[in-house]
Amino acid sequence: MSSTQLSVRLSLVMIAALLLASCAPIGVDSYVGRDLDLRRYHTYAWAPPDAFSTGDPRLDNNTFFIERVQQAVDGQLRQKGFEKVSAGQPDVVVHYHARVEQRLDSSVLRPGEPDCQTGDCGPVVYDAGTLLIDFVDPRSNQLIWRGWAERGLQGVVDNQTLMDAAVDDAVRRIMERFPS
Amino acid sequence: MQNAGIAFAIRPCEVREMRVRPSIGAAVVVWVCVVAGCAPMRVSSHVDRELDFTRYRTFDWGPADALPAGDARLERNAFFQDHVQGAIERNMAAKGFERAPATAEPDVRIHFHAVVDRRLDVNRLDAQSGYCSRNDCQGGVSEYEEGTLVIDMIDVRTNRLVWRGWAQDSVEGVLDNEDRLARKIEDAVRLMLMRLPAAR
Numbered sequence: 001m002s003s004t005q006l007s008v009r010l011s012l013v014m015i016a017a018l019l020l021a022s023c024a025p026i027g028v029d030s031y032v033g034r035d036l037d038l039r040r041y042h043t044y045a046w047a048p049p050d051a052f053s054t055g056d057p058r059l060d061n062n063t064f065f066i067e068r069v070q071q072a073v074d075g076q077l078r079q080k081g082f083e084k085v086s087a088g089q090p091d092v093v094v095h096y097h098a099r100v101e102q103r104l105d106s107s108v109l110r111p112g113e114p115d116c117q118t119g120d121c122g123p124v125v126y127d128a129g130t131l132l133i134d135f136v137d138p139r140s141n142q143l144i145w146r147g148w149a150e151r152g153l154q155g156v157v158d159n160q161t162l163m164d165a166a167v168d169d170a171v172r173r174i175m176e177r178f179p180s
Numbered sequence: 181m182q183n184a185g186i187a188f189a190i191r192p193c194e195v196r197e198m199r200v201r202p203s204i205g206a207a208v209v210v211w212v213c214v215v216a217g218c219a220p221m222r223v224s225s226h227v228d229r230e231l232d233f234t235r236y237r238t239f240d241w242g243p244a245d246a247l248p249a250g251d252a253r254l255e256r257n258a259f260f261q262d263h264v265q266g267a268i269e270r271n272m273a274a275k276g277f278e279r280a281p282a283t284a285e286p287d288v289r290i291h292f293h294a295v296v297d298r299r300l301d302v303n304r305l306d307a308q309s310g311y312c313s314r315n316d317c318q319g320g321v322s323e324y325e326e327g328t329l330v331i332d333m334i335d336v337r338t339n340r341l342v343w344r345g346w347a348q349d350s351v352e353g354v355l356d357n358e359d360r361l362a363r364k365i366e367d368a369v370r371l372m373l374m375r376l377p378a379a380r
Contacts, residue, residue: 057293057295057297057328057330057346058224058328058330058344058346058348061332061341062226062341062344063340063341064226064227064228064341064344065226102299102300104300104321123302123321124302125299125300125301125302125321157224158222158224159224160225160226160227160229163226
């Protein structure tokens with residue numbers, strides 16, 4: 001093994017030690033701006049899609065993905081009594097961001113540990129996808145609510161049906177946390 | 181062939197379930213790949229499922245999208261650009277599409293872009309193929325370069341994306357080897373466009 005490979009390997013072991021990912025199938029959380037009553041917001045509009053890369057070339061500028069997210073959020077907001085407006089100033093501007101990152105999980109068993117029966121134990125790498133939905137008050141330009149969901153994406157993006165279902169599920173779980 | 185690009189992007193929860201029943205078949209396939217030096221290319225696509233593709237017949241090249249396409253070794257590489265373009269034109273013709281005459285508006289515009297990312301790979305092959313025993317297998321993590329080639333097809337009348345295909349594979353030792361690059365492009369474009377519905 002060359003010294004470069006060795007140093008790469010050592011740094012990866014250190015990264016692995018820091019990344020003790022949990023085993024939750026989907027993590028969802030949200031943040032509410034301080035002293036805000038979200039019930040006084042009734043209308044919304046979409047912010048233009050952001051120009052940042054998602055980190056996954058399959059999803060960058062992918063209108064199948066972008067429109068699925070927007071339709072899912074539209075559906076959830078309609079159920080919560082929100083009205084989408086195209087003219088005039090909305091109460092809130094909705095913005096979303098998707099990000100895909102490769103993660104290394106070392107929390108699984110190591111070869112040689114008594115519980116490692118197959119000899120095929122050790123770290124795993126997987127793609128983690130994060131979907132983040134922001135509500136911004138256009139008058140104050142303040143973030144009033146942020147919700148996000150994170151999950152593993154093994155085989156999801158490559159399968160359009162699975163991707164659509166994953167988007168719908170993530171958006172539903174995120175918007176469940178929005179006060180109504 | 182340390183970086184065979186076998187991207188075992190498996191989620192931890194699934195791994196624990198899978199280990200209960202190790203697949204001998206998969207191990208054999210992996211072993212054959214190691215010996216023969218093949219890397220699995222992952223190919224897939226998204227499509228407007230409500231659309232009837234038989235309404236399309238002619239195509240032309242379109243402008244690239246706004247995002248930076250990634251790797252300068254491919255962006256300014258005439259060999260790469262020519263080979264991808266040639267492969268797409270041949271495979272589109274086989275699908276029944278015609279290149280639009282210069283004077284006419286095409287039904288669809290096509291553009292492609294390539295991205296190269298550094299990815300991590302966990303190498304489980306050593307244990308499976310008996311190169312190490314239970315106690316000295318390290319579950320080595322290595323880094324490799326993964327190339328993604330994306331082909332987009334846009335309806336000229338509606339200006340909407342109607343099909344996107346992609347192929348992803350390790351490009352270790354490929355970008356600076358024209359023969360290997362040409363073969364990789366041929367495979368990627370052929371496998372991607374096999375997934376495209378045919379023209380009328």
